[in-house]
Amino acid sequence: MHEILRTLPAGALILDLGCALGSFAETATLAAVVRMDREAPRDLADFGRFAQADAARLPFRDRTFDAVIANHSLEHFDNLGCVLREIRRVTHPNGALFVAVPDATTLTDRLYRWLARGGGHVNSFTSAWKTASAIEEATGFRHVATKVLCSSLSFLNRGNSLRLLPRRLLLFGGGYEWSLFFYAWLFRRLDRYLNTRMSVYGWAFYFGRIQGPIDTETWVNVCIRCGSASPASLLIRRELVRRTLVGVHIFRCPDCGADNPFADDVWAADWLRREMMRRTSGDPTLPRN
Ligand SMILES: [Zn+2]
Incomplete structure (x- = not known):
């Protein structure tokens, strides 16, 4: 997400959607940040701008934000279709969107759901390509990059x-x-x-207009x-x-x-290609080059 955060100028506005205690430090960007979640943090005084709201009914005017960050939050929203339409409404058409979600077919996400009795994950994403396409269609923001995310079971x-x-x-x-x-x-x-x-946990997707290069290497x-x-x-x-x-x-x-x-991560260089290829074969273990 830092590709978006570090390129937005002072005066721009970012929505950190469903962020709990915050997806990133305010020092990561020159832009102003509005944090939003259904539950308010205990000490709002230390939290900057915070909006307690339902993501399916955002309390903001049309085209308020230059970027929306949804970092591991879409899997938690009950009415995902409404949430994506709201993201489209409150974001400027030339804006950017970052989404990170778990892949529900991975050991990590299955383990998390089992141990945490669901852990609040009400939506299951099972294909990088399908997920990116669905978000692109619902929000109107063009999908520009994907990154494979790994887990350490932290x-x-x-x-x-x-x-x-x-x-x-x-x-x-x-x-x-x-x-x-x-x-x-x-x-x-x-x-x-x-x-x-x-080691795979899920994916990060970039949509919309993003200045500068996006690092899509897999970091294991x-x-x-x-x-x-x-x-x-x-x-x-x-x-x-x-x-x-x-x-x-x-x-x-x-x-x-x-x-x-x-672990050296040179051998993971083709993971992104494999993840995106799963749309055609449905086979998570495609052969290497
Ligand atoms: Zn550490």
């Missing part, structure tokens, strides 16, 4: 998962970081050598504690990768400092 981390059921969580190492480290390491190897999609290195993703090249350049005595490569998360298994 939602299982005991420090982040207060609402999960402890007994079910025991099946996955109790949410301790050593177990998440192991799963992240294992999933990257299965994906690399057996062509599976164990995702932190098991804070969930932030980093390109392998950046981690190497910043000297955050080290080799342990047993030969396992580890990276230190640039955002929170947690140790994570490191």
Whole structure:
């Protein structure tokens, strides 16, 4: 989403739709930001501009916003068709839209729904191409790019998962970081050598008019504690990768400092093509080049 945030000028207006505590820091953009969710945060005084509202009936005039960010929120909206029409109404026709959603066919999203008894995910997206096309049609904004998102199962981390059921969580190492480290390491190897999609979580879609290039590389290195993703090249350049005595490569998360298994992401270069190809074959394990 940062491609949109960093190119909007001062004076522009962004809607952070269904954002809970906020999808991004206000310092990420020069534009003004309006946060919106159905439930208000506890301390509104620290929250800047906030609107408590139903996303299917946005309390804004037509063409109010220059960009809308829907970061992992569309899966939660009961009346998705109305929400998409509202996005179209409140966004300027030359504006931009960012959407990130989970792929309901992945292990990560299935696990999340099972552990969190649905976790509020009322909409299921099962194809990158179909999802992008449906959003394009409903909002009128042209689809311009897709990015494959990976998971580290950070939602299982005991420090982040207060609402999960402890007994079910025991099946996955109790949410301790050593177990998440192991799963992240294992999933990257299965994906690399057996062509599976164990690390995939979902997709990010870009629509509308966006200034500058959009980075569509797949970043497989995702932190098991804070969930932030980093390109392998950046981690190497910043000297955050080290080799342990047993030969396992580890990276230190640039955002929170947690140790994570490191994986080169060159082998994931064709993941985006595979994800978009699923529209024609319906086969999630298309052969590599
Ligand atoms: Zn982190």
